[in-house]
Amino acid sequence: MSNLYKYLKKYKKHLILGPIFKLLEAIFELIVPIVMAKIIDVGIANEDINYILKMGGVLVLLSVVGLGAALFCQYVASRCSQGFGTELRNVLFHHINSLSMSEIDKFGTSSMITRFNSDINQVQLGVAMLIRLAIRAPFLVIGATVSAIILKPSMCWIFLITAPLVALVLYLIMSKTMPVYTKNQRKLDKITAIAREDLNGVRVVRAFTEQEREQNRFEQATDDHAKSVIAIGRISALLNPLTFLIIDLAIVALLYFGAHKINTGLLTQGELIAFINYMTQISLALVVLANVMVLLSKSYASAKRVSGLLATQSSISDEGNADVQEVENSPAISFKNVSFGYSGGGMAIKDLNVDIYKGETVGIIGGTGSGKSTIINLIPRFYDVSQGELLIDGVNIKEYPLKQLRSKIGLVPQQSMLFRGTIKSNMLWRKEDASDEEIYRALKIAQAYDFVMQKKDKIDEPVQQKGKNFSGGQRQRLSIARALVGDPQIVILDDSMSALDFATDLALRKALNSDLPKDTTKIIISQRATSLKNADKIIVLDKGEVAGIGKHDELLQTCEVYKEIYDSQQKTPQENASEKEVNNEEK
Amino acid sequence: MKKNRSTLFRLVSYTKPYAPLLIISLISAMVSVAVSILVPLMTGHAINYMLEGNVDFKKVFEYIYILIAMIVVGSISQWTLTASTNSLTFKTVRNIRNQLFEHINKLPLKFIDNQQQGDIIARISSDIDQVSEGLLQGFTQLFSGVMTIIATIAMLFYINWIVALVVLLLTPLSLFVASFITKRSHSTFAEQASQRGEISGYVEEIFTGHNLIQAFCREENCAEDFAQMNDELYKCGFKSQFYGALINPCTRFVNNLVYASVGVIGALISLWANSPKSLDVGNLSTCLMYANQYTKPFNEITGVITEIQSAVAASRRIFALLDEKQEESDEDSDTLKECDGTLDLDKVGFRYVADRPLIENLNLNVKKGQKIAIVGPTGCGKTTLINLLMRFYDVTDGSISVSGKDVRSVTRASLRDSFGMVLQESWLFEGTIRDNIAYGKADASLEEIIEAAKLANAHDFIDKFPDKYDTMLTENGDNLSQGQKQLLCIARIMLTHPPMLILDEATSSIDTRTEMKIQQAFYTIMQGRTSFVVAHRLSTIRECDVILVMKDGNIIEQGNHEQLLASRGFYYQLYNSQFQNS
Numbered sequence A: 001m002s003n004l005y006k007y008l009k010k011y012k013k014h015l016i017l018g019p020i021f022k023l024l025e026a027i028f029e030l031i032v033p034i035v036m037a038k039i040i041d042v043g044i045a046n047e048d049i050n051y052i053l054k055m056g057g058v059l060v061l062l063s064v065v066g067l068g069a070a071l072f073c074q075y076v077a078s079r080c081s082q083g084f085g086t087e088l089r090n091v092l093f094h095h096i097n098s099l100s101m102s103e104i105d106k107f108g109t110s111s112m113i114t115r116f117n118s119d120i121n122q123v124q125l126g127v128a129m130l131i132r133l134a135i136r137a138p139f140l141v142i143g144a145t146v147s148a149i150i151l152k153p154s155m156c157w158i159f160l161i162t163a164p165l166v167a168l169v170l171y172l173i174m175s176k177t178m179p180v181y182t183k184n185q186r187k188l189d190k191i192t193a194i195a196r197e198d199l200n201g202v203r204v205v206r207a208f209t210e211q212e213r214e215q216n217r218f219e220q221a222t223d224d225h226a227k228s229v230i231a232i233g234r235i236s237a238l239l240n241p242l243t244f245l246i247i248d249l250a251i252v253a254l255l256y257f258g259a260h261k262i263n264t265g266l267l268t269q270g271e272l273i274a275f276i277n278y279m280t281q282i283s284l285a286l287v288v289l290a291n292v293m294v295l296l297s298k299s300y301a302s303a304k305r306v307s308g309l310l311a312t313q314s315s316i317s318d319e320g321n322a323d324v325q326e327v328e329n330s331p332a333i334s335f336k337n338v339s340f341g342y343s344g345g346g347m348a349i350k351d352l353n354v355d356i357y358k359g360e361t362v363g364i365i366g367g368t369g370s371g372k373s374t375i376i377n378l379i380p381r382f383y384d385v386s387q388g389e390l391l392i393d394g395v396n397i398k399e400y401p402l403k404q405l406r407s408k409i410g411l412v413p414q415q416s417m418l419f420r421g422t423i424k425s426n427m428l429w430r431k432e433d434a435s436d437e438e439i440y441r442a443l444k445i446a447q448a449y450d451f452v453m454q455k456k457d458k459i460d461e462p463v464q465q466k467g468k469n470f471s472g473g474q475r476q477r478l479s480i481a482r483a484l485v486g487d488p489q490i491v492i493l494d495d496s497m498s499a500l501d502f503a504t505d506l507a508l509r510k511a512l513n514s515d516l517p518k519d520t521t522k523i524i525i526s527q528r529a530t531s532l533k534n535a536d537k538i539i540v541l542d543k544g545e546v547a548g549i550g551k552h553d554e555l556l557q558t559c560e561v562y563k564e565i566y567d568s569q570q571k572t573p574q575e576n577a578s579e580k581e582v583n584n585e586e587k
Numbered sequence B: 001m002k003k004n005r006s007t008l009f010r011l012v013s014y015t016k017p018y019a020p021l022l023i024i025s026l027i028s029a030m031v032s033v034a035v036s037i038l039v040p041l042m043t044g045h046a047i048n049y050m051l052e053g054n055v056d057f058k059k060v061f062e063y064i065y066i067l068i069a070m071i072v073v074g075s076i077s078q079w080t081l082t083a084s085t086n087s088l089t090f091k092t093v094r095n096i097r098n099q100l101f102e103h104i105n106k107l108p109l110k111f112i113d114n115q116q117q118g119d120i121i122a123r124i125s126s127d128i129d130q131v132s133e134g135l136l137q138g139f140t141q142l143f144s145g146v147m148t149i150i151a152t153i154a155m156l157f158y159i160n161w162i163v164a165l166v167v168l169l170l171t172p173l174s175l176f177v178a179s180f181i182t183k184r185s186h187s188t189f190a191e192q193a194s195q196r197g198e199i200s201g202y203v204e205e206i207f208t209g210h211n212l213i214q215a216f217c218r219e220e221n222c223a224e225d226f227a228q229m230n231d232e233l234y235k236c237g238f239k240s241q242f243y244g245a246l247i248n249p250c251t252r253f254v255n256n257l258v259y260a261s262v263g264v265i266g267a268l269i270s271l272w273a274n275s276p277k278s279l280d281v282g283n284l285s286t287c288l289m290y291a292n293q294y295t296k297p298f299n300e301i302t303g304v305i306t307e308i309q310s311a312v313a314a315s316r317r318i319f320a321l322l323d324e325k326q327e328e329s330d331e332d333s334d335t336l337k338e339c340d341g342t343l344d345l346d347k348v349g350f351r352y353v354a355d356r357p358l359i360e361n362l363n364l365n366v367k368k369g370q371k372i373a374i375v376g377p378t379g380c381g382k383t384t385l386i387n388l389l390m391r392f393y394d395v396t397d398g399s400i401s402v403s404g405k406d407v408r409s410v411t412r413a414s415l416r417d418s419f420g421m422v423l424q425e426s427w428l429f430e431g432t433i434r435d436n437i438a439y440g441k442a443d444a445s446l447e448e449i450i451e452a453a454k455l456a457n458a459h460d461f462i463d464k465f466p467d468k469y470d471t472m473l474t475e476n477g478d479n480l481s482q483g484q485k486q487l488l489c490i491a492r493i494m495l496t497h498p499p500m501l502i503l504d505e506a507t508s509s510i511d512t513r514t515e516m517k518i519q520q521a522f523y524t525i526m527q528g529r530t531s532f533v534v535a536h537r538l539s540t541i542r543e544c545d546v547i548l549v550m551k552d553g554n555i556i557e558q559g560n561h562e563q564l565l566a567s568r569g570f571y572y573q574l575y576n577s578q579f580q581n582s
Helices: A002-009 A012-044 A049-098 A101-107 A109-134 A136-151 A153-200 A202-207 A211-236 A239-263 A269-311 A372-378 A402-406 A423-427 A436-445 A449-454 A472-484 A502-515 A552-558 A560-570 A573-586 B002-013 B016-048 B057-104 B109-114 B117-159 B161-208 B210-215 B219-271 B281-322 B382-389 B412-417 B433-440 B446-455 B459-464 B482-496 B512-526 B538-543 B561-567 B570-579
Strands: A333-341 A347-356 A361-365 A387-392 A409-412 A490-494 A521-525 A537-542 A545-550 B343-350 B359-366 B371-375 B397-402 B419-422 B500-504 B530-534 B546-551 B554-559
Touching (some): A002 A049, A002 A269, A012 A049, A012 A109, A012 B219, A012 B281, A049 A109, A049 B161, A049 B219, A101 A109, A109 A136, A109 A269, A109 B161, A136 A269, A153 A202, A153 A211, A153 A239, A153 B057, A153 B117, A202 B412, A202 B419, A211 B057, A239 A269, A239 B016, A269 B281, A347 A372, A347 A537, A372 A537, A402 B210, A409 B210, A423 A436, A436 A449, A436 A502, A472 A490, A472 A502, A545 A552, A545 A560, A552 A560, A560 B512, B002 B117, B002 B281, B016 B057, B016 B281, B057 B117, B161 B281, B210 B219, B343 B382, B359 B382, B359 B546, B359 B554, B382 B530, B412 B419, B419 B482, B433 B446, B433 B482, B500 B512, B512 B530, B546 B561, B546 B570, B554 B561, B554 B570
Parallel strands (some): A361 A521, A409 A490, A490 A521, B371 B530, B419 B500
Antiparallel strands (some): A333 A387, B343 B359
16 A cells, blocks of 8 residues: 555645644534533523623624635545545556556456556545545534533533444444445446346347347346345435434433523523533534544545556566667577466467578467467567577567667557547557658558548548547558558567458458568468468468468478368368268278 | 426336325325424423413423324424335335346347347346436435425414515525525536546546557656546546535525524514514514424425426336337247247348348258357358347348248247357346356256256366355356357357257457367267357367358358368358468
């Protein structure tokens, strides 16, 4: 948690001044009943109109000053909590972007987004409440009790019993109901989940005419939710009646014992009224306190989550790396005995040895989980190899500054994604000062030029979040173009042509071959053997191991896995089946 | 206003089955308001009999007993108020939810397809929550709040009209202050909410594209953009927090003024000891207690009113969805019995949008057991054809008949039962594998299910799970691979033995071995059944009797593989680019 205090320290002044002013307001509030008692006991008893008016003036003055103090405190609290939250967001945003993929995998993107949004908001709210209420409410409880003691010590035992009793009731009910709330929230989430599931599968549900079954499932969930909410509602409904029962009975006790004291002249009527007033103040403050406690415990949990994220260090660092000089005539990429395993799993890549030369086109093929994407994630150093070495232009990639390393690469990931802005702003990602001509060229190679030119604003066409105003195929082509601007030395395409129709796919592969600078190294992952047929080298992966490296024709002869993949895509099931039989017989 | 009222009435009509609860909560509200008004009065009376050195104990105790009785009754009624309102609320909410869900499942797909999914879900979840919080609970709060105010003023007038008048005159001040601040803070709240939405959208985008940010070294640029948005959020966040935080101190201030005025004016009045409207100390204390609890309902009511407003808006959205027209009832239609697997499309025309024809004059005669491949680039309208066959949409012109019967003349259920459909996007629900396979036949025995899974090539991988067929699938089956999901969907069909099939081959990345299994399963299931396949694999396409080549929503070529190749048209082009060397 200490990593969060750092950012609070800046607001030391706010954190001290805010509560002090809040205390001032509370003190004024506590004086009010005393003044009122004076009006009754002195003013009315002595029939002193001037005194009454004077005390009335004091009351107004107290509320004006109290208002001023409260406003100042609210101002300070808002400045401090918002400022703190804003800085925390900036720091965390920067921090998350610096984390390597291993850490991102560990937390999960959606969990990071929640931490970022709701947790920071919760912490921010906690800070504000800390200033505004956390000190005021207990102070009012204690202050009211103390004032009562000062006023007439003999009656204070009623206060000393009442306040803890109310606190106990609050504690008991809240500790019973709080855990159930999270459970109920989950039940509510379940309702939403079923609704979403039903809408996602609306065609299947109707195809099987299973509306009734869905309805039953849904009604079970809503019923479950309603029952448990109603059950817990019965308990939490006790909160107000019980606290007020205790407070009201305490007032009755004040009347009862007060009556005796007044009879013997130990207490005045005005003082009794003041007691009653204090009692009401205590009850209100306790209710506020209970709510603040709930809020603060939530904020504390959020703060711990944010702090945990902030404390996570990136496992990949380029600190102290100066720009490196490439070794001449060395392979563009060279894997030497490379093994890699994701944290908590077995080896995803085992003992990979391959040299890829400048200008080569290399295909990678294999089933899901065979390690294709893993290889690609190692090249920009998203992950560090577990064993062996990965060299680019003859230099171990751990010696590169990340910026120098990554600027050599044009990456097109499997999930094509654009970012909000314009087509042009997306195209400038690799090279900020690229000219329009360079962009057009990249768009043409990526087969995106025509549809971009048909847009109203051409390359200035707005792009919405994640590029959702473009179709899947358009997004893929634009994300390919983005990676090509500024002629990267290495182009990596991770199965990124799946949404393209056949003709476009073909044209794109042709353009990649002919229109990029001759020494551009291209690495292409694909599921389709036909797409890789013309590659200089095809790496066939099977469960993390290299099953074969070579050209298409060689592999067909030598590599069983490759042949199987190729055949499955070319022939009908019977042909495959009968061939298998033949093979089996031969064996 | 009229609209608001009818929405309210409609909403209240949902509470009808729970009228007893409603009555209990209204009575409880009245009792607890009465008690909260009478307690200060009784306390005041008790104090009145406590003159210094001369306390009338008999009278004081009398009032104390009355007070205790009242407090107990008041506490109980407060509990029944909250508990019964709660019960009423959530039972009503459950019923609205159930009705809404049932309604959604009867809406035409045309509506659902055109609606944002998130929007429909919001109505079924957060909008209904809004209604439960705002309208139903707010209603009783509003009721008891108004009651308290009226009763307090009445009591004040009963005790002393001058003090009452003072309170009545100062009331508008409190209302004015509260509404002034609420109005101000409302716009800043909205501003903050939209800025927050902006930021969370941006953050989601950036975090999702984390690998791209790093690959393109965009960390600094993003941080700059973010800092700018964050700064905006700081500005409006500060404003809205500060304005929001003004309400409490300000109303407290007004409250204090009322309190002071009542105290001073009450004291002055009590000095006119001889006047008939005189005020004794006990009554003054009662007035002070009233003054203290009087402003509370005002604060609550201002809060409740905004809640109610947004609840009315939410319920209007819910009712709008409920008022959408359902699919035409087909209760009186025939059921399609013993479907023979023949299918005719006669001059079929279809358009999603009135002025943009998509399919025109499509004729197709499918014999029993024929296999039809549908080929074409993405977005060419393949799914439209599925929509028409399954009668998810109705044709605009011409007709489709199955077994010689127009599909519009039979029930949707019986028509759809005669089709087995496997979509590219495999749909699984949260439940066991067994339940998922038995989706179309809930009473299937485990043996039948295993048999179906075996036919679909799914048994092997299911058998490897520790819980086998009882393995729980997470939402949308995320713990299975794409291919495994599709195998389960095929197993589903194997269980129901439909005479006709609609298969949608996956384009997405499925590893080759699973893909082979899927192809084999497809092959097995197609035996003897009339089948429509949206195909991407040459192997599948070559298997089919008729190939429909679609482009831009039209069927531009039709024939078998050899015929189409010979005609050297669009299919020929497709074939060459996809399956031959580049």
